[in-house]
């Protein structure tokens with residue numbers, strides 16, 4: 103078997119809970135962690151005659167994402183009923199969008215990776231949450247009974263569908279992280295996998311290199327961990343290639359990924375769209391976003407653009423880390439006032455917060471090579487108050503050998519046993535000498551110079 107002859111084809115369907123005060127079609131508040139079944143009403147419990155009213159904020163959030171992904175925004179968009187039965191869906195249908203989504207045909211460029219086409223982004227309501235209880239596993243198979251929490255039912259849900267432009271687990275991981283960061287920075291969702299506010303369905307198929315068209319895909323549903331998504335994709339590719347190499351074939355199906363065994367098991371054969379009997383939701387009017395509304399939706403500079411820009415200075419790996427931890431703006435401030443980019447990036451990552459107005463003073467202090475204590479103090483204060491560089495600059499380190507050598511000589515002379523121990527192979531004793539020099543100089547000695555001088559003298 104040679105996996106190199108095979109190419110993976112991966113597309114994602116990403117779901118994000120939108121950050122709104124109330125649900126998609128009713129006024130029930132959305133509170134994470136509220137007691138079960140306390141946030142419900144006749145609309146989200148589907149009592150007869152109750153009518154939905156769309157959440158304006160949720161529509162604005164969806165449009166914002168559409169603009170950020172360069173999508174075409176629909177002039178005329180409709181909600182549709184997606185019909186199916188499940189205990190977590192009291193209406194017997196989910197209000198979603200089908201033929202006329204709010205956004206379609208966009209793209210997200212992954213810095214250092216592929217450009218991923220966005221097929222569509224639409225708005226729908228989430229189902230309630232089923233909790234399987236009792237039994238050996240607490241899973242749907244083997245549970246004693248199941249409970250439904252209707253608090254989640256009706257939560258505004260943004261679904262983003264990509265084109266099949268991803269070709270490996272690493273690509274998919276990068277794309278998903280960038281999309282998540284974009285969503286978070288747009289302020290439209292917390293997008294936290296651990297809390298279930300971000301989930302993804304992953305469609306994986308393989309084909310021989312050079313083959314056009316697609317083979318049946320495996321759909322990994324409701325994946326809620328970056329690690330499991332990566333491993334699930336790898337497992338799907340591995341198992342599909344192995345099956346084809348054995349001469350087997352299979353149908354398009356949904357699969358469950360079991361992280362414990364790192365294997366996939368068939369869940370059910372996939373429904374086609376026809377099975378859902380989509381039709382336009384008769385209780386809701388079409389949405390026609392006015393031009394003034396679109397013009398009023400302001401977009402910040404997006405993380406993809408910042409990663410590409412910062413990456414030119416520090417490399418893409420570090421740029422990803424800076425942006426995903428929110429430290430890139432701090433690095434940029436420090437670099438903007440004369441610090442070399444790499445040390446600016448390192449300071450931003452390791453030294454924590456500072457007020458933007460303090461960037462110039464901090465850059466000056468860092469470049470003056472002040473003592474470690476002075477640097478710690480400067481960064482600690484710079485997080486909460488305006489600082490002046492002058493008092494810190496007075497505390498520069500002593501790196502002058504002519505000052506340090508006599509101090510070191512005296513310390514070595516006073517500790518002959520430790521000197522002998524070091525020369526006998528106990529290199530850990532070096533720390534004892536460094537500490538002694540730092541005490542003698544009240545912390546002002548440059549540790550790099552002290553280390554070098556000590557090693558030289560101890561080797562003699």
Ligand SMILES: [Zn+2]
Pocket residue numbers: 125128129130141142143144145146147256
């Ligand atoms: Zn409600």
